[in-house]
Amino acid sequence: MIELRRVSKSYNKGRVKAVDELTLTVNSGEIFGFLGPNGAGKTTTIKMIVGLLRPDTGTIAISGLDTQRDSLKCKSITTYVPDYPAIYERLTGLEYLNFIGDVYGVPKADRLERMTKWLDIFELAHAVTNPIQSYSQGMKQKIVLIAALLPAPQVMVLDEPMVGLDPRASYHLKELMREHCDQGKTLFFSTHIMEVAEKLCDRIGIINKGKLIACGTMEELKKLSEDVSLESIFLELTDK
Secondary structure, eight states, X not given: OEEEEEEEEEETTTTEEEEEEEEEEEOTTOEEEEEOOTTSSHHHHHHHHTTSSOOSEEEEEETTEETTTTXXXXXXXXXXXXXXXXXXXXXXHHHHHHHHHHHHTOOHHHHHHHHHHHHHHTTOGGGTTSBGGGSOHHHHHHHHHXXXXXXXXXXXXXXXXXXXXXXXXXXXXXXXXXXXXXXXXXXXXXXXXXXXXXXXXXXXXXXXXXXXXEEEOHHHHHTTSSOOSHHHXXXXXXXX
């Protein structure tokens, strides 16, 4: 579970409010989609959830743990894929995955089983012993996603996770996201792909100019607009 209570974050000495009094709960067992125009506050919110930024005001909790007071405990049960992943490119894919496994304390037997499974699913086994700097952008995205899955975290936070993925990899990622939440875990992700959010998410939040302007299931969001597609609802609400 992720809980944000009246969270705000400003830049430029308070003159630019990126996130404004955001209150939001993401439940266990839920895929939660976070939508918004460019500059709406999505990535700032995500970085505060995973502990890369401190909120100016408000509190954030992951599985009941305060992200400021219990920072390391929160990080130990959370994995994060940023919109532009920074990877140690001189490592091989295997060295990178083992590094992540060491950081999270994943037992060797579990690590091997999970790596074998996901390297096969994402069709990356043939390249795992090659340096990451030789990978295409899509391959780099796959290795980062495998690294996020490796610790079997309670909470996954993904910022635009499907960018650069081929259709097959995107399909498998969506299946893994659903599988993760069917185990009672939590997944929070941002996307600009409306069709994915509409079909995949249990609930959706829309942020605009730092404020949460809508939140609910697709059926609940449809009541806010005369249109029935998420794309039309999004365009109408953010235009206002």
